Amino acid sequence: MNFKDLVEQRISTTHFDPNFKITDKDFLEILELTRFTPSGYNAQPWEFLLIQDSERLQKVYKIGLNQQKILDAGNIVIVLGNTAFGRTGTEEILKNWADYREFDKDKLSSLKASLEKERDNWKEREMTLRNVSLAAMSFLLSAESLGFATCPMMGFKQFELIKFLELPKNIIPVMMITLGKPHPEKTQPEKMPKKEAQAIGMKEGYGKRFF
Ligand SMILES: Cc1cc2nc3c(=O)[nH]c(=O)nc-3n(C[C@H](O)[C@H](O)[C@H](O)COP(=O)(O)O)c2cc1C
Numbered sequence: 099m100n101f102k103d104l105v106e107q108r109i110s111t112t113h114f115d116p117n118f119k120i121t122d123k124d125f126l127e128i129l130e131l132t133r134f135t136p137s138g139y140n141a142q143p144w145e146f147l148l149i150q151d152s153e154r155l156q157k158v159y160k161i162g163l164n165q166q167k168i169l170d171a172g173n174i175v176i177v178l179g180n181t182a183f184g185r186t187g188t189e190e191i192l193k194n195w196a197d198y199r200e201f202d203k204d205k206l207s208s209l210k211a212s213l214e215k216e217r218d219n220w221k222e223r224e225m226t227l228r229n230v231s232l233a234a235m236s237f238l239l240s241a242e243s244l245g246f247a248t249c250p251m252m253g254f255k256q257f258e259l260i261k262f263l264e265l266p267k268n269i270i271p272v273m274m275i276t277l278g279k280p281h282p283e284k285t286q287p288e289k290m291p292k293k294e295a296q297a298i299g300m301k302e303g304y305g306k307r308f309f
Pocket residue numbers: 108109110111165249250251252253254289290
């Protein structure tokens with residue numbers, strides 16, 4: 099499938115097949131494509147947590163504002179981000195820049211300083227949300243390309259999810275994704291309308307605006 103067909107075909111699925119469980123092998127195949135996502139410093143500060151156990155799904159269903167598709171999909175992916183990637187992953191990140199971009203000592207030490215810089219909590223969150231949101235999008239398209247249905251979700255109680263998953267302070271839930279197969283009989287709602295890209299104006303000295 100070419101990229102145009104893929105993006106046009108992907109929808110946020112409403113009705114999932116309640117009898118489908120994804121295998122670890124297929125899940126890893128999705129991640130095998132997802133891993134090519136770009137990230138600042140190439141830090142790759144994401145994790146994907148797969149929940150399939152029915153008792154835990156019931157809990158996630160409650161935390162996820164009782165959205166029926168959480169139970170129906172049977173496979174819930176919690177996309178997590180590590181806000182402390184600059185401190186916990188520094189050595190590996192630096193090694194890659196030294197090996198693959200031939201960074202000299204000066205460049206490496208300024209990269210290290212930037213990675214380890216003390217940042218406000220919100221700034222660390224913002225960096226993480228940007229990186230991990232891209233990974234979530236890659237996951238949606240990767241899953242679609244392999245024949246799986248998805249729906250991204252931010253409708254969940256964040257603090258309750260953190261508590262339920264016993265996440266350490268530096269790990270934040272960025273997105274929840276329902277994953278599975280479309281229901282074999284139920285018709286999915288019509289595709290949501292998308293704006294046509296067009297030039298919508300220009301502000302002197304700023305450039306053209308689109309959409
Ligand atoms: C960040 C984000 C959060 C979303 N949260 C929910 C959600 O909690 N529940 C839900 O049913 N759909 C959710 N959606 C799906 C949107 O409703 C859907 O993407 C939108 O209607 C466009 O439809 P499409 O994905 O089929 O193009 C979310 C999508 C995004 C990108």
